[in-house]
Amino acid sequence: MTEIIVIGHGGYGEGVRTNLEMVTGVPENMHFLNFTKEQDRAELEAHMDELLGRLGEKEVLFCCDLPGATPFQAAALRTAANAEKYRTVAGLNQMAYMELSMDSSGTAAELAKRAMETTKESVTEFP
Numbered sequence: 001m002t003e004i005i006v007i008g009h010g011g012y013g014e015g016v017r018t019n020l021e022m023v024t025g026v027p028e029n030m031h032f033l034n035f036t037k038e039q040d041r042a043e044l045e046a047h048m049d050e051l052l053g054r055l056g057e058k059e060v061l062f063c064c065d066l067p068g069a070t071p072f073q074a075a076a077l078r079t080a081a082n083a084e085k086y087r088t089v090a091g092l093n094q095m096a097y098m099e100l101s102m103d104s105s106g107t108a109a110e111l112a113k114r115a116m117e118t119t120k121e122s123v124t125e126f127p
Helices: 012-023 041-055 070-081 094-102 108-122
Strands: 003-009 030-035 060-064 086-090
Touching (some): 003 012, 003 070, 012 030, 030 041, 030 070, 060 070, 060 108
Parallel strands (some): 003 030, 003 060
């Protein structure tokens, strides 16, 4: 099973986790990291590396809040070094996280594609 790491600025990771707890539940393969204003990039990377060390050789999908920002850059560097096992996406919405929490079967690449498609398909306007 692919491990999913949700990471973003402020309380982004914790906010996604809290929302999932209320709606779908949080599976054991989802992990949440916050990049707070008290941290610098080195601290964020240390937390990421510690988590990755605990996950071992498993496939990983990094889900970041903003493309190009510090959490994305840190995840993308690790993905570049482990492209056969890791993928990084940014900008997913809560529908994508809910779908991932209910069915995270597949490779990191397959989950990345499905999550991006879910985000695109779930954006709506009313009326």
